[in-house]
Amino acid sequence: MDKLMMYRKIATAAVVFTALTSFILPASAQVATRDSVAGMTEQQVIQAFMRHQRMQQWLDSQKSAIDAERQGAALLSNPEAEIVYEPMTFDDGSEENETAIWLTQRFAAWGARAHRQQAADYKALAESADMQIKVRDQLTGLRLDLYHLKLLQARYFAHQQWVEQLAGLVSMSEQQVAAGEQSKLAHFRLQQELSAARLTLIDIEQQVIGKSAELEQVTGMAIVDIAEPLLPAHLNHETLNTLSPPTETPELRLLSAQQKQLEAQGAAARSKALPEVSVGVGLRQIDNSQGSHSEAAFQVGVELPLFERGQYQSARYEQLLSAVAIEHERARQALLQRFGMVKGQLKAALAGVKQAQLPNVDTMLKTATEAYWLGEISVSELIDIQSTQIELSEQQLTQEFAARKYWITLQALLQQPMENLR
Numbered sequence: 001m002d003k004l005m006m007y008r009k010i011a012t013a014a015v016v017f018t019a020l021t022s023f024i025l026p027a028s029a030q031v032a033t034r035d036s037v038a039g040m041t042e043q044q045v046i047q048a049f050m051r052h053q054r055m056q057q058w059l060d061s062q063k064s065a066i067d068a069e070r071q072g073a074a075l076l077s078n079p080e081a082e083i084v085y086e087p088m089t090f091d092d093g094s095e096e097n098e099t100a101i102w103l104t105q106r107f108a109a110w111g112a113r114a115h116r117q118q119a120a121d122y123k124a125l126a127e128s129a130d131m132q133i134k135v136r137d138q139l140t141g142l143r144l145d146l147y148h149l150k151l152l153q154a155r156y157f158a159h160q161q162w163v164e165q166l167a168g169l170v171s172m173s174e175q176q177v178a179a180g181e182q183s184k185l186a187h188f189r190l191q192q193e194l195s196a197a198r199l200t201l202i203d204i205e206q207q208v209i210g211k212s213a214e215l216e217q218v219t220g221m222a223i224v225d226i227a228e229p230l231l232p233a234h235l236n237h238e239t240l241n242t243l244s245p246p247t248e249t250p251e252l253r254l255l256s257a258q259q260k261q262l263e264a265q266g267a268a269a270r271s272k273a274l275p276e277v278s279v280g281v282g283l284r285q286i287d288n289s290q291g292s293h294s295e296a297a298f299q300v301g302v303e304l305p306l307f308e309r310g311q312y313q314s315a316r317y318e319q320l321l322s323a324v325a326i327e328h329e330r331a332r333q334a335l336l337q338r339f340g341m342v343k344g345q346l347k348a349a350l351a352g353v354k355q356a357q358l359p360n361v362d363t364m365l366k367t368a369t370e371a372y373w374l375g376e377i378s379v380s381e382l383i384d385i386q387s388t389q390i391e392l393s394e395q396q397l398t399q400e401f402a403a404r405k406y407w408i409t410l411q412a413l414l415q416q417p418m419e420n421l422r
Contacts, residue, residue: 039225
């Protein structure tokens with residue numbers, strides 16, 4: 001039966017990474033420098049996570065438990081062995097002793113056992129889909145954390161450059177003050193800005209270290225640098241327009257399996273209204289004054305469903321089936337709405353990134369600095385120009401990260417193969 005094998009495919013599909021890597025970075029969370037070589041890929045991080053969290057062993061254990069429950073549902077009820085000894089004394093004083101050994105087996109003669117087997121199979125499908133949901137959600141959370149670290153690292157590099165530029169300005173300002181070519185107030189203003197920028201850099205550094213430590217805890221390795229860009233490569237409106245809403249997700253498969261399971265359980269409950277048959281075979285031995293003799297015996301038992309006919313269980317399963325059907329339809333509608341919403345958010349984020357594209361920041365800052373030394377602008381104007389550039393850079397990074405988050409969410413909804421999640 002094809003459906004009986006479907007759950008195996010679902011459980012297998014939950015494990016999309018089986019090749020593990022031995023590439024391990026030094027076990028210390030640290031902030032990468034601008035001269036860092038290309039770092040770890042997203043796939044390497046996921047493989048490290050799967051290995052460190054023993055995901056394969058967990059999935060194998062869960063699958064074995066599902067198999068055990070399925071196999072148990074297919075078993076017949078245990079046979080009953082019975083020994084009966086019946087001594088008898090007659091009026092004439094003679095005695096007769098009867099010993100009987102019986103072996104009785106109950107049968108689900110009207111399909112109840114088959115329905116229970118079907119219910120167990122569909123329960124296995126539901127549990128396998130639930131396993132896939134858990135793996136998918138964990139990997140989605142890991143990817144979000146990974147690119148959050150990428151965002152913090154990018155912010156650190158930008159502010160590090162800002163601090164270096166301010167430090168150069170302060171150094172030159174000290175020379176100008178010593179030569180009497182600049183006021184001490186302007187020099188003090190630059191020093192204040194440098195101190196504030198250094199405090200901001202320290203704060204960002206602490207965030208990088210904290211996020212890196214979180215990832216090291218779940219992957220077992222320190223992630224110094226990430227090879228993938230913050231903004232998904234080759235992602236544009238044309239690519240998004242080719243994506244269609246998913247028609248099947250683990251959540252929908254889980255609910256569909258639950259519906260089938262309830263249908264089978266209801267059928268098993270209704271079968272209780274039919275007589276239950278049991279068959280017994282035995283051996284009888286009779287001992288009396290004339291000697292002893294034995295003979296085979298056979299009996300058929302029929303349980304009359306006068307009171308318990310599965311009516312209450314059947315009614316319960318019917319109501320549960322109606323509730324799950326409603327939940328399935330709501331989940332399908334919610335999936336379509338969420339897909340459209342996330343797709344729209346991603347398009348808006350990509351548009352924001354495009355609009356926030358900055359001109360050559362280094363050239364602008366250099367021009368502003370030269371204008372300051374020529375006396376064309378004040379120190380406050382110089383700092384305002386530089387602060388605005390830093391703020392615009394922050395906004396652009398934020399938009400890129402937002403686009404990456406929406407893309408990861410969209411991929412989770414589409415259940416795309418992990419090797420294509422780039």
